[in-house]
Every structure is written in C-alpha cells, then in structure tokens.
C-alpha cells in the first residue's frame with residue numbers, strides 16, 4: 070500500500086493540532102499513568118495472531134479478544150457492508166443464509182477515536198450546482214459505533230474489534246417491535262456479550278467476513294418456541310458481517326424502467342428539474358463480452374454457481390439443468406455460457422457463507438421458513454450484484470405437510486394458500502409443494518427413484534431453481550405472466566414445451582389437466598418470453614455512445630405491451646383481499662382465461678375427492694395420506710376462489726409509454742361480461758348450497774395420525790362448516806372490501822358497466838340461491854351481518870355513502886324473503902333469525 074506525502078502531512082498536522090489543544094496538565098497526567106497507552110503499535114500487534122486482508126485482523130490467542138487495523142487511506146471511503154444470518158431460529162426472524170442488510174459504511178477519524186458511520190447514497194446532487202453545498206440538509210447519518218484507537222503507526226490504525234462485533238452496533242439482530250402484534254410474542258431476551266463470541270473470520274484482499282455467535286439470554290421466557298429451540302432461556306444466533314471494498318472494475322450501471330421488473334437501487338436527483346428526477350438503476354451482474362465484436366460471446370467472467378456439498382447426489386443434475394437453462398435467455402442478450410455450474414467438493418476449504426461464492430444451498434429445517442429463497446447482495450451505489458445464494462428446503466419435494474395452513478380441524482385456514490409475505494421473501498416453494506402433492510394425486514404418477522424419470526419432481530425442481538436463480542439475476546416477481554396461453558393450449562405439451570407462463574418469476578399453480586384431458590406440462594421449466602426479454606434489457610451490452618444506447622434500450626422497452634411480455638410484481642398483485650386492482654396480476658392464477666381455468670380446477674378437485682378414499686387409503690397405514698390430500702385439495706379449491714373474486718371491481722393496468730402503440734391507456738375497468746362471469750362462477754362453485762359436496766364422503770376419514778399428544782387442545786374432527794365458511798369469508802373479504810365497493814362506483818366514471826347495485830344484487834342472489842342447507846344458512850348469516858356492518862346501522866361504518874345505501878337495499882330485499890310453506894323447522898328458525906338481525910339493525 071503506497072501512501073502519499075500529502076496524507077502523512079495531514080496526519081502529522083492533525084496530531085500537532087491535538088497536541089496543542091490538549092496541552093492541559095490533567096490530560097498529560099492521565100496519559101502518563103496509563104502504561105498501555107504507551108505501548109506502540111508494533112509492540113501491541115507482536116503478541117497477537119495476525120491475518121492480512123482488506124483490513125488486518127488480530128486475535129489475542131489467550132483471551133480470544135480481537136483487533137482490527139485499518140490503513141489511513143481507508144478512512145473516509147465507503148465500504149459495502151452486508152449482514153447475513155449463518156444460523157438462527159425462525160421464531161426470531163433468522164434462518165440459515167438469510168441476507169439481512171446491505172449498506173455503506175465508512176470509518177472516520179475523530180481525534181483518538183474511529184467513528185463507524187453509515188450513510189444513504191440515495192440523494193444525488195450535481196456537484197456543479199451550488200445547491201450541492203446544502204446536500205447534507207435535513208439528513209441524518211448513522212453513527213453506529215465509536216472505537217478507541219489503541220495505537221497508530223506509519224499510516225496504520227489499530228482498534229479493538231470486540232466492541233464493534235460483539236454488540237448490535239453494525240446490525241440489529243433482535244426483531245423490531247411490531248406494534249400490530251397482539252398477545253405474547255417470542256422474545257430473545259437480552260444480548261449477552263460475555264457469552265457471545267467471534268467464531269471465525271475470513272480475510273481476503275478485497276473483503277472480510279467475520280462470523281459472530283450472538284448469545285441471547287432470557288430468564289423469564291413467555292413463549293417457548295418450537296422444538297428447534299432447545300431452551301428458550303439461551304439462544305444462539307450466528308451472524309456474518311462482511312465488509313467489501315468498493316469494486317473498481319469499470320462497471321456501468323443500467324437505468325431502471327417501470328415496464329420491466331428488476332430489483333433496484335433508488336437515487337433521487339436533487340438538483341434535476343424533470344418530472345421524474347430519478348436515477349434508479351437495476352441490480353445485475355457485471356457481464357462483459359470477451360469478444361465485444363461477436364454477436365455471441367462468452368463473458369470475461371461468467372456467473373459461477375456452486376452446488377453445495379449438502380445437496381443430495383441424485384438431484385444435482387436436475388438442479389444443474391435448472392440453473393443452466395437461464396443461458397437460453399442470456400444467449401438472446403449476446404452471451405454464451407453466461408452461467409456456469411460447479412459442485413462444491415466435499416473437502417472444500419470454504420463454506421457457503423463466503424461472499425466470494427454463489428452457492429445453491431440445501432437444508433431440511435425443523436420449521437422451514439420457505440421452500441426457496443434467492444437473495445443477492447448488490448452494491449448500493451451502482452446496483453452491481455456482488456454475491457448471491459439460494460436456499461432450498463428439502464421439504465418442498467417431500468410429502469411432509471408443513472404449510473401453516475391446515476384447513477380442517479380447529480386450525481381452520483386464515484387465507485387459503487394466499488398468506489401474506491414480504492416482497493423480497495420468496496415463499497414460492499410452499500406453493501410448489503402443494504402443487505406437487507396435487508399433481509401426484511391427480512396424475513396417478515408414481516414416485517420414481519430417479520428424479521430425471523419423474524416428470525412431476527423434475528419439473529417442479531427445475532421450475533423452483535429457475536425461479537430462485539431469476540431473483541439472483543436481479544429479477545423480481547412477475548405475477549402477471551401466466552396469461553401466455555389460452556385455457557386449452559396450456560394443457561398441450563407439444564405446444565408449451567416447458568414454457569407454461571411468460572415468466573418463471575410468477576407464482577403459477579401446478580398445471581393439472583381438467584378431467585378427461587391428457588395431462589401436459591406440470592410446471593414451466595424453461596425461461597419464458599418475458600424472462601428472455603427482461604434479460605436482454607438488463608444484460609445486453611451497452612453502446613458506447615450515450616444517445617445511441619438510450620435509443621437501444623427504448624427500442625427493447627417499447628415492446629412491453631406485447632401480451633407475452635406482460636409484467637406486474639408484488640406491488641401490483643392481488644393476493645391480499647382488497648389490495649391492488651388488476652386481477653391479471655395474481656398469484657395462483659393460470660392462462661389468459663383464469664376464470665375458466667379455475668372452474669376446471671374446481672371440477673378436478675371435486676372429482677379427486679370422489680377418488681380419494683380409493684387412492685388415499687393404504688392397507689396397514691393410518692389415514693394421514695387422506696388427511697393431507699384432503700387438506701391440499703381443499704386448499705387448491707379455496708385458492709382458485711380468491712383468484713376469481715379479484716375480477717369483480719377490477720381495473721386492468723398498463724404501464725406502456727405514450728406513443729409506444731396505438732391504444733395506450735393506463736386504466737381500463739374489467740369488462741362487465743368478465744365481472745359477471747366471475748360472480749356467476751363464485752355463485753356456482755363457492756356460494757352454492759352444495760359447495761364441496763364431494764368432500765362429504767371423505768370427512769369421516771380426514772384423520773391425522775396421532776403423535777404423542779399433538780392434537781391436545783385442538784379438536785381433531787374436520788369441522789367442514791368452519792372450513793367452507795372460512796373460504797367463503799376470504800372471498801367476501803375481497804368482494805365487500807371498502808376499497809372494492811368504492812372502486813365499483815369510482816370506475817363507473819371511466820368505463821365500468823357493472824354497477825355496485827347490480828353486483829350486490831348478484832351476490833345476494835348467489836348466497837340465497839337454491840335449497841337451504843346448513844352450509845347456506847351459515848353463509849347467509851355471515852352475509853347479513855356484513856351488510857349490517859357496511860350500512861353502518863349499529864356501529865360506525867368505514868364505507869362510502871353509496872356502499873352504505875346499497876347495503877341497506879340488499880338488507881331490505883333479504884328481509885322480504887321467508888321460509889317456504891311446510892319448510893323444516895330449522896329453515897323457519899333461520900329466517901326468523903335473519904329477520905331479527907335485520908329488524909334490530911334497522912331499529913338501532
């Protein structure tokens with residue numbers, strides 16, 4: 070490391086400044102008393118075990134205490150900091166391979182201290198604009214830690230590292246308080262620095278990883294946690310801190326665009342007067358052609374994936390195939406062999422935490438937090454992806470039922486297969502697991518010893534791998550890509566050839582043929598047209614001339630309106646009731662005719678229920694298989710109910726730019742015919758008095774195998790009324806959501822022809838159709854109570870005025886209904902009860 074005389078001079082000047090300002094008798098006396106302070110740098114480090122790298126790392130081999138030494142040239146310069154959980158407990162929000170935080174960190178000297186400071190590079194000022202002098206206005210940097218300088222010699226500064234690493238200064242490990250959480254919550258207790266230890270470190274020239282075992286102690290735990298926690302009074306979470314030198318490789322960032330779905334780094338151009346003064350860039354790898362003149366060239370450095378040595382041998386070829394198939398997309402961007410797959414040797418001297426390796430990892434967790442997870446670490450200043458891992462859980466390929474969503478019994482579902490999740494956190498594996506069980510049941514395909522011969526497993530695994538690898542290439546979800554094929558085409562394998570969807574980044578359901586149709590592909594296992602286009606946008610080499618390059622990118626983007634390139638991510642999708650507006654952006658949906666597809670699936674589920682006792686009961690075995698399969702079938706049914714409900718009150722959203730094609734209009738209400746089709750489908754399959762009648766013969770066999778006392782406190786009978794009402798409630802949560810009802814009225818001003826009044830009348834008709842059954846009684850009471858709440862007759866209502874009035878009209882219509890002559894006593898009781906509810910509300 071060379072040092073300029075200028076730097077040395079500055080250091081000397083600073084030292085003399087300190088000397089003159091601190092020439093106080095007391096200060097001198099203190100420093101004379103302290104022998105240690107007089108120990109020089111060389112003397113101090115001589116007793117310590119040294120490792121050299123980005124920083125020099127020293128360890129006292131008697132006490133284990135650690136020290137860091139920085140070069141002065143490393144002060145006031147940002148490093149990329151990254152925190153990753155090496156191992157942890159899911160209860161505390163930690164799991165192996167969890168990428169937690171990436172940010173910039175700088176070391177600054179303040180007299181005899183080193184300040185560890187983090188700052189956000191988001192706000193960009195043109196240095197030539199005088200406003201840049203005010204760049205720090207109203208922003209706060211984070212002073213994470215202040216470290217005493219132990220010694221300082223010849224341009225190197227030695228500090229104690231334990232206070233930095235054995236605290237939560239760099240990264241908060243304890244989960245943040247959740248103000249919405251009610252009831253007792255699992256708590257780690259307090260960090261116990263005495264028991265915590267710096268477990269290991271890796272030093273490289275351009276990066277340093279430090280792994281710390283953080284021990285938390287809690288003398289009075291309230292929530293004990295799962296069996297994965299041996300003793301809730303003391304829990305260890307192992308976390309890796311990585312420092313990475315800012316890359317110096319000429320990487321050229323690529324701008325983001327709303328029409329294509331990459332993860333981004335966002336920059337606000339604070340001195341730019343444009344309408345959208347954003348300098349956002351996409352996250353992507355630095356791929357450079359070896360031969361820039363060739364149409365197709367290998368990259369100078371490929372993206373290398375390592376299959377972790379924990380991976381079952383028999384799956385490795387299939388996994389390799391799933392990763393390498395992304396090269397199909399890269400070839401369209403001009404790169405041959407952009408991605409290379411290698412296997413980690415059993416005796417490798419590196420582990421998957423090492424940020425210099427991209428690793429496909431396998432775990433089989435007691436409580437799997439996901440089925441797959443593909444995070445990446447990108448430079449906050451440029452978006453260049455530096456490292457990434459993929460975590461896969463064995464369980465998603467097994468028959469062990471791990472979804473928190475048990476539908477039967479008293480653990481009735483909250484949201485059928487549509488649980489909330491974080492945007493960055495991919496829970497796709499859970500969906501694949503459910504689909505895999507469905508496929509196995511429906512197709513009668515047996516399990517094969519060799520995965521390559523097993524179309525369900527191999528397609529599911531390749532699909533999952535492609536999806537997770539897609540994340541690590543920078544792609545976010547595309548929940549609108551499933552409209553690639555029509556409802557018949559999608560089952561024709563000679564047509565689909567491994568591409569069921571515009572993108573592998575969707576959450577497609579398993580593709581199951583309707584009853585009587587030959588089974589086609591189960592899953593997409595090749596990149597779709599959107600994937601190829603997105604990779605072309607993100608990775609095709611830039612032209613040197615800025616204007617020509619902008620024209621080139623615009624030309625690629627101008628194709629975004631083509632149906633096969635449709636895009637919408639988690640910020641658009643309608644998985645949660647009432648949230649977002651475009652029903653084409655939805656998880657679990659399939660084909661350009663999702664309502665027709667849902668009907669096929671409902672019929673298929675009904676059929677499978679009729680076959681289940683024969684297929685699922687095995688001689689000399691318990692009824693676990695029937696139990697798991699019945700729950701899965703119910704989940705498939707309920708999931709499609711949510712898909713269909715989203716069309717009612719929906720608005721199609723386009724993000725095309727002006728002039729891109731003839732008919733650019735961002736918002737188009739869903740056509741009346743489609744909304745009514747959705748409502749009729751729900752009335753037929755979800756609200757009908759005989760909904761899921763096919764399940765009834767199975768009910769008395771839906772028994773989980775007893776294990777110890779595991780159904781203690783949870784009554785084990787299947788409780789079908791509760792199951793079905795929960796599914797119906799989830800649909801009503803959407804149809805009657807304040808925002809959906811408000812939107813029915815709003816959209817009438819720009820094209821919606823299915824009015825709020827008509828929709829509620831159709832819903833009432835559906836819920837009050839046919840013969841009264843115990844299921845329809847249950848649903849009708851639910852509906853009437855909701856209408857009373859919407860109308861605001863008894864309590865204040867969150868609904869708009871028109872919705873309140875429309876609800877009152879439906880209540881009046883329902884009040885006029887009564888039990889037919891000679892109806893059963895239960896029917897008369899039911900109508901009397903409804904009348905009572907309505908009369909009481911009107912009188913309130």
Ligand SMILES: [Zn+2]
Pocket residue numbers: 494495496497536537540546
């Ligand atoms: Zn995902």
